[in-house]
Amino acid sequence: MSHTAEIIAVGTELLLGNITNTNASEISRALSAVGVNVFWHTVVGDNPERLREALDIARKRADVILTTGGLGPTYDDLTKQTVCETFGKPLVLREDVLEHIRTYFARNVHLTMPENNRQQAEFPADCVIFDNPVGTAPGCAFEAEEVHVLMLPGPPFEMRTMLQNWAVPYLRGLSKEVIVSHDIMTFGLGESPMEDLMRERISRMENPSLATYAKPSEVRLRATAKADSAAAAEAMLVPVVKEVTDYLGDVVYGVDIPNLETVCMTHLKEKGWTFATAESCTGGQIAALSGASSVYRGGVVSYWTSVKAEVLGVPQTLLDQYGAVSEECARSMAENARRITGADIGLSVTGVAGPDPDERNNPVGLVYVGLASPDGTWCRKLELGKRRRDRIQDLAANHAYDMLRRCLT
Numbered sequence: 001m002s003h004t005a006e007i008i009a010v011g012t013e014l015l016l017g018n019i020t021n022t023n024a025s026e027i028s029r030a031l032s033a034v035g036v037n038v039f040w041h042t043v044v045g046d047n048p049e050r051l052r053e054a055l056d057i058a059r060k061r062a063d064v065i066l067t068t069g070g071l072g073p074t075y076d077d078l079t080k081q082t083v084c085e086t087f088g089k090p091l092v093l094r095e096d097v098l099e100h101i102r103t104y105f106a107r108n109v110h111l112t113m114p115e116n117n118r119q120q121a122e123f124p125a126d127c128v129i130f131d132n133p134v135g136t137a138p139g140c141a142f143e144a145e146e147v148h149v150l151m152l153p154g155p156p157f158e159m160r161t162m163l164q165n166w167a168v169p170y171l172r173g174l175s176k177e178v179i180v181s182h183d184i185m186t187f188g189l190g191e192s193p194m195e196d197l198m199r200e201r202i203s204r205m206e207n208p209s210l211a212t213y214a215k216p217s218e219v220r221l222r223a224t225a226k227a228d229s230a231a232a233a234e235a236m237l238v239p240v241v242k243e244v245t246d247y248l249g250d251v252v253y254g255v256d257i258p259n260l261e262t263v264c265m266t267h268l269k270e271k272g273w274t275f276a277t278a279e280s281c282t283g284g285q286i287a288a289l290s291g292a293s294s295v296y297r298g299g300v301v302s303y304w305t306s307v308k309a310e311v312l313g314v315p316q317t318l319l320d321q322y323g324a325v326s327e328e329c330a331r332s333m334a335e336n337a338r339r340i341t342g343a344d345i346g347l348s349v350t351g352v353a354g355p356d357p358d359e360r361n362n363p364v365g366l367v368y369v370g371l372a373s374p375d376g377t378w379c380r381k382l383e384l385g386k387r388r389r390d391r392i393q394d395l396a397a398n399h400a401y402d403m404l405r406r407c408l409t
Helices: 022-033 048-061 079-087 095-109 115-121 156-172 191-203 230-251 260-271 305-310 316-322 327-341 389-408
Strands: 003-010 036-044 064-068 091-093 122-124 128-130 139-144 147-152 178-186 209-214 219-227 252-255 275-279 296-301 345-351 366-373 376-383
Touching: 003 022, 003 048, 022 036, 022 064, 022 156, 022 178, 036 048, 048 064, 048 079, 064 156, 079 091, 079 122, 079 139, 079 147, 095 115, 115 122, 122 139, 128 156, 139 156, 147 156, 178 230, 191 209, 191 219, 191 230, 219 230, 230 252, 252 260, 260 389, 275 327, 296 327, 305 316, 316 327, 327 345, 327 366, 327 376, 345 389, 366 389, 376 389
Parallel strands: 003 036, 003 064, 064 147, 275 296, 275 345
Antiparallel strands: 091 122, 128 139, 139 147, 178 219, 178 252, 209 219, 345 366, 366 376
16 A cells, blocks of 8 residues: 655744755655655744644645655644644653653753653553654654554654654554665756656656656656565666666766766766866866865966966966957866876866856856866856856856766766
8 A cells, every 4th residue: 555644844043944845755755665655845934823723734635745844842732732622632741851851861861850751751542652862752653544653853864763663663564565776867958868768668657667856956857666675666667767867878977976076076986097186267166176186286366367377387478369258278177287287187177157147248147168188178158147156166067077977988
């Protein structure tokens, strides 16, 4: 039997934007892995009436309701009380849990348990209690009216611990189906062109299914299969992933790889190669790689034309004739970054990130990316349009990584 779930996050601070609701994404991934379909995310403040309304809506359309937050000791932590009222379940004090909370305070806080923490030991009658080894708020689960209700704490570390230790095993017992997904990562096609290319394939697929997700600089294609076991789901996905990657060709830079930087780092290490950078409009963003010391020799961030000439060695005659934002300058920057550092590959970026055109009236969004290798030098001209400065920087850096990836593969 397939289950549908709604996640209800409780907390006024979520609605005010003071904190980000990271719990919902973690729970969705965990539920998907055990075959539970998450169809709705709801956020409600610390208000019993509005929470009751959200629960009334949820129980009419989902058979699994999972709440986070509102399990603390303060006056506005009313999730358990409101859930019990909604489902007609009495609250019962559990003396064993109360003693556990007292012990937690004595061992970890070195204080006597405040009296208001007593409410954290009250639970719906006949529920399964979820232990909380990293906090004072236990969770729980019960079934009523053919709906399974699970309550988890709001602090992400506590929620994550309880989710893996208790909630996932509980939910795994409800469903025999397993959902497996693989992300096919692409760069070079926007969301609309990708949708045009893949529309026919996507429309004819049900299980496995295929969906597109646009990221700031790329498009992710998620292939998903549901089966009785992970092995069966994986077997269903093999031909789908192969078909898509074969069809899209070198636009695909990997499967289940987080980003272009990661694939570049992997190939550099495999080849034993190093690279260096000469950046202008990206301000060092390409060089800001975590764990890159074994493959990255160094670089220069050269906003001023004089730095391009005096530090990088770009000929002044070239700068005078073509300007700093030009293919000729990008090529020279990449070649000299490689020469100065002794790296196998030199990467360069020069362009206009805005907010205004440059002194030669080159428009915002005009960027040149250069790559110098033992086999030659190449340049990619980008016309990114009048976007936000940070978006232009992100796109330019990712185009540099894409050129590096293509050179390495």
